[in-house]
Amino acid sequence: MSLVRRPLQILRTHLRVYLLANLVVYGLVLGGFALGLAVPELAAGRAETLETDGTADLVGRLLSxxxxxxxxxxxxxxxxxxxxxxxxxxxxxxxxxIAIFAYRAVVIGVTLAPTDPTTWTILIPHSLTLVIEFQAYILLVLGAYLLGRAWITPAFVEEASRVRAYGAGLRLLGVLGLAALVLLVVGALYEAFTLRYLVPVMLR
Incomplete structure (x- = not known):
């Protein structure tokens, strides 16, 4: 129960930051998505990159x-x-x-932009995957923010020294990180099973 209770306590304490993180992160993904739709060459380029670096081939082999x-x-x-x-x-x-992930969120949005009816169909079940996985990333972003605030302003976590404040921030990040890992496990299972069993049926 503490795995659930402690992260929820942190979210309640820092609810405004958590909600802002949701707004920004999902906004960046949707912005990248819109950019990919507006400039199809970008989405096509990302798809070509996945083909070139072997990612698409690896996914095909792992689906079995x-x-x-x-x-x-x-x-x-x-x-x-x-x-x-x-x-x-x-x-x-x-x-x-946080800055690095902000860039990655835009890139992910561009990558997800559908380029044909097949990718539009895949996006239907995959939308829930995005919600689950990005909630995990948002928890990590919140943890990174709390660590940074504690590091820069020790009084933020009621500590006098930066070393102790860093440790306190690290513990907050660790708690949120464990909750994020649970969400990532759920997201990975949902994504794998929908791509393996649901999407082929939808594409028939």
């Missing part, structure tokens, strides 16, 4: 094993996006991970 596919999605979302884009940069420079 839904559990391995889900594990791969979880690994990419947790390590590449969550850890490398948000958490680790924020441990070195206050708020840096």
């Amino acid at each position: 094993n839904v559990w391995l596919f889900a594990a791969t999605i979880l690994g990419v979302n947790t390590i590449t996006v969550g850890l490398f884009s948000i958490v680790l940069p924020s441990l070195v420079v206050p708020f840096l991970g």
Whole structure:
């Protein structure tokens, strides 16, 4: 229960920041999405990049094993996006991970912009995936913000020294990070199973 109760306490305490983070993050994704629709060459370029670097081929091969596919999605979302884009940069420079993720959110939006009827169809079940996974990222963004505030202004977490304040901010980030991991697991399972079983039926 503490895994649920403690993150909710943090969200209630910092509700305005959390709501603002939702507004900004989803706004950036939708902005990238609109940009991809307005300039189809950008979305096509992203699709070509995924083909060139082997990502599309890897997805095709992993679809035959839904559990391995889900594990791969979880690994990419947790390590590449969550850890490398948000958490680790924020441990070195206050708020840096937030800026990096803001750029990534726009790129994701561009990548998701449909270029044909097939991708529009895939987007229908995938929309819920985005909601789940981006809620996880928003929790990490909130954690990065709280860490940065604590680091810069120790009084924000009722500490006198920056070292102790950094530790307090790190604990807040850790609590939100565990909640984010749960959401990423749920998102990875939903994405893998819908792409493996639901989308093929919808495309027939």
